Amino acid sequence: MILNVKRLLLFFVLLLVLVTSNKATAQLLGTAKTTTEELAKSPEDSLGRRTPQGTINGFIKAIGDQNYLRASQYFVLSKRSYRKTGERIRIAKTFQQLLDQGGNFSPSSIISNKEFGRIDDDLATGIDLVGSISTNKKTIQLYVENQSEDNQPALWLFSAETIEAIVSVDIKGEKTFLDRILPNVLIERKLGNVPVGHWAVVVIMTVVSYLFSRLLIFMIVFVLQKIWKKAASEKGDAIINAFTLPVQMYLTVILFVAFTQRMGISIVVRQRFSIIIITIGIVAFLILLWRITDFISMFTRSRMNRRGRISAVSAILFLSRTTKVAIVFIGIIAILGIIGVDVSAGLAALGIGGIALALGAQKTIENFVGSVSLIADQPLRVGDYCRVDDIKGTVESIGMRSTTLRTSARTIVTIPNGQLSASKIENFAHRDRFIFNPILNFRMETTPDQIRYLLIELRSLLYAHPEVIDSTPVVRFTGITNDALKVEVTAYIKAVNFETSQEIQEDLLLRMMDIIENSGTSLAYPSQRLFVSRDILPSDEKSQAISETIKKWKENNELQLPKFDPKRVEELKGSIKYPDEGSFNSNET
Structure with missing residues (x-):
């Protein structure tokens, strides 16, 4: 909060310095007043013709007051026409009648109220289009034009071309539709002119x-x-x-x-x-x-x-x-x-x-943007188990400012959404499978035939188990260390959640222990521990039986190494009953 206040103070100080420096520079350089400032302080025109908007409003007011002589002062007229009062009045009346019959001005708010007029149109500077008149023969565009010279107060009048086009229209005393159908009393009596x-x-x-x-x-x-x-x-x-x-x-x-x-x-x-x-x-x-x-x-x-x-x-x-x-x-x-x-x-x-x-409020805005990103990308949802940096937990809520996670210790961790959107998020809930990757270390006394037997039977187990995904499992003899022979297993488990995957993994490991027991060898103990009298020597009988089994497989060309026979794979698939015999099955109750 203190940091935000300091930033605000710094911003206003810089703004004040900038404004002050601009004023000081103008005073030191003795800059001349701009043309716009001079025009702003120029004498006001009694008819309001300094801007296109003022000209239109003044003309409308003049014809509303039926002061056609004053209305004619908004026209660019030749010297000859200007001297003839009757001609000026006639032009103003014709203009009004044409406007009443089929003409219109642009709304006042759209017409420029600047002395230099509009500069965002395709017309030349000092000319503005302010309306149009539609007659039976043609359409007359109504233009106003700035008649002043450079550095002189603006004077906007209807252009000479516009007045000439209006004068050329022969209306022959035509009346509008309303003037023809309305009673004289409703025409003669007026409200607001x-x-x-x-x-x-x-x-x-x-x-x-x-x-x-x-x-x-x-x-x-x-x-x-x-x-x-x-x-x-x-x-x-x-x-x-x-x-x-x-x-x-x-x-x-x-x-x-x-x-x-x-x-x-x-x-x-x-x-x-x-x-x-x-x-x-x-x-x-x-x-x-x-x-x-x-x-x-x-x-x-x-x-x-x-x-x-x-x-x-x-x-x-x-x-x-x-x-x-x-x-x-x-x-x-x-x-x-x-x-x-x-x-x-x-x-x-x-x-x-x-x-x-x-x-x-940059932090608040950052958190809001972060929340929008989380909702749009959906890296996590309520109920997902995920890891954010070094924090693991279940998402309890995603708010506009922060997201809360409940850890395994049942504590609540609140993470601002701005920080969360920039963090590495690992979502365990979106896994489509669970990896099964134990590394088995066997005793150094294990014979090569026993290793061959283990490789085949362990892989057979993975092929046969119904909860292992139907893809080629990996069971490989990967190395000989100082104290063990290493076999690495890689497969994927089908499970809807983590708890179910743990159950299947437990079953696989127990079945693997049975296979290891039947092979006549055992898992190697860590070299740091010393076993003397309690050490159980490998079974010679089982080792001999395994050697006979491997010999028989070789004689019959049935040794499933380095690859399994596809026919044998099809025979193994689903041959294991899961859960095992004697296990409680909730689906049967």
Whole structure:
């Protein structure tokens, strides 16, 4: 904890030094103010034409107030047209009528509010695309252009090409659809400089768009249920429910925009609703992400529960909640940006705070990442017997921060997941077989024929035993030491767990002792121990009998060395009864 606090203090000290050094350098060098700083302190334009967004908002307000002379001051006009007041008013009215009939501006939040305009588009610097007008003959792109010279305050106006294209359209006094069907009283009476009838139609179109979108969604779901076989399943129903509400919201927005634009609702109303429309679109997308997160979380948890991976459920829940927090956070930032709030300063502060938090909680983050790695790779599970470095034990739980093991001494060892994921893990529970590898040391007096007998009979035992895996066992005379003749045995035991393998190994060793006893020799004692009177000499009779047996095998070409006859192997397989005669068998009770 003290180390983390020191790191935080060091980080803030370095940040303070960096900021201070930057200010000091600027003062020592006497750096001139940048053009952006000069523009920021330039005199304000009374019509708000310093940015593309200000120009559009000012123009909308002017035509909403029906102050067409002021609206014309947002145009690039020739000197001749500018001198004619009537001509300026006529152009402004034509512009408004075209916008009402089939035009639209980009939402205010999307239009640049910087004096240098947008620099991330394909247009030349100082030119921004802010909307379009669709007529029966052509589509007019609406551009605003910065008319100021270098190092002068920006002045954004509708470009001369845009005004020329608008003037060339002959509308012949055409009225919009609404102006033709609405009573004069609803047109003449105004609310917010907009005819009351237009507001009423907006409300009606909102309801109609919502109901029509519901009908479309109902039809789409009905068709899906007919053509998609899995639609009636739990998974299919969850997918359909996840997409229904967001898609319906999108359809409502699209239908509302299409209806209001084609019916000729005033551009003043539609521009005011543009922010609401984009906000609804963002909310619909966030709801879709939220529901997809719920669906994935539910589906994954169900699979983990069926597989018995209880430890993974907590990680899934944590990741689901973290994702939802991120969705809410991103949504708040996006909506604030659409409304017009500058979130860059807040994001910078959150970035610094995030770095500080990461430095202070790096161990926690390391353990969380480690837990995710353990769940994804699954090197161990609850109930597995494993060894982590020099610790052996059974896994009792896998948490988000640490994993607990119970040792053979019945103690609990807690290992942080960050450390565990970086450790060497040996999992004994995932063994598909158990090795049987005794090394037998026989007395030096053991004859070669006795060794041959032992090699054949020991291998025969492994072939015949039903719990030894059906693969060629290895029984080899591997060396002569100072005090013994060494025979090494290697085979694999079929067993479901360690305890069962120990039982089978015990049976094999007992049977091997019987074979050694029958051979007439015995195991060698360690050379450090001295046996005088108690030493039992090898049996000469048994040794002679073994020699006769080996001789008979040789005469009949039945000596199974260095390899066994495959026919003999097939005869031996399963010929031993396990458990042995007289043993308690739980399967019989």
